[in-house]
Amino acid sequence: AQTVTQSQPEMSVQEAETVTLSCTYDTSENNYYLFWYKQPPSRQMILVIRQEAYKQQNATENRFSVNFQKAAKSFSLKISDSQLGDTAMYFCAFMIIDQFYFGTGTSLTVIP
Amino acid sequence: EAQVTQNPRYLITVTGKKLTVTCSQNMNHEYMSWYRQDPGLGLRQIYYSMNVEVTDKGDVPEGYKVSRKEKRNFPLILESPSPNQTSLYFCASSLSDPRGIRHEKLFFGSGTQLSVL
Numbered sequence: 001a002q003t004v005t006q007s008q009p010e011m012s013v014q015e016a017e018t019v020t021l022s023c024t025y026d027t028s029e030n031n032y033y034l035f036w037y038k039q040p041p042s043r044q045m046i047l048v049i050r051q052e053a054y055k056q057q058n059a060t061e062n063r064f065s066v067n068f069q070k071a072a073k074s075f076s077l078k079i080s081d082s083q084l085g086d087t088a089m090y091f092c093a094f095m096i097i098d099q100f101y102f103g104t105g106t107s108l109t110v111i112p
Numbered sequence: 113e114a115q116v117t118q119n120p121r122y123l124i125t126v127t128g129k130k131l132t133v134t135c136s137q138n139m140n141h142e143y144m145s146w147y148r149q150d151p152g153l154g155l156r157q158i159y160y161s162m163n164v165e166v167t168d169k170g171d172v173p174e175g176y177k178v179s180r181k182e183k184r185n186f187p188l189i190l191e192s193p194s195p196n197q198t199s200l201y202f203c204a205s206s207l208s209d210p211r212g213i214r215h216e217k218l219f220f221g222s223g224t225q226l227s228v229l
Binding site for chain 1 (some may be wrong): 133143145147152153154155156157160164168171200202204217218220222223
């Protein structure tokens with residue numbers, strides 16, 4: 001069975017500080033893709049960052065970066081220089097062939 | 113503008129009254145899927161479709177039906193809704209390699225908040 005675990009239901013960070021959201025997953029497959037999605041209060045699902053499992057280099061997108069540890073099946077998201085607009089629910093997800101699997105989410109609040 | 117359009121955004125209904133939530137995408141994507149989002153459970157896949165006339169069950173298909181008669185449309189049908197289907201529903205689409213090896217990111221609709229009384 002494929003599972004995604006986000007062990008931090010809620011987190012907070014001071015504006016301009018750095019925060020790391022954790023995610024672990026379980027699969028016996030070797031080829032898959034990993035994602036972090038952001039869901040602000042508007043409910044819209046927004047892709048934050050994407051990582052191919054066959055790539056060793058960690059993906060980065062501006063202030064967002066991941067620490068991908070394939071052997072440990074870990075895929076954490078680091079947000080640098082946190083901004084008020086980063087306040088949202090963050091979902092970790094991975095995709096194998098046809099199906100996407102999502103974690104339960106981490107609610108992040110950026111404090112002014 | 114490239115988008116996934118879901119309708120309606122909000123829906124209140126009663127137990128047993130059949131309903132359809134529509135989903136349409138204008139990006140010529142092969143892959144489309146439906147999810148439900150519940151507090152503490154994240155998003156769970158209901159059904160997905162790799163192309164026209166090809167649909168498969170996700171993790172929570174019970175009580176739902178889908179059809180893919182055209183590439184752009186992927187409606188979600190609740191034949192006899194029950195209160196445990198009260199949830200936030202998302203439709204999503206993406207490009208897919210015909211071999212199913214690679215996908216681009218998922219493009220999500222704006223969501224449909226369904227309440228079944």
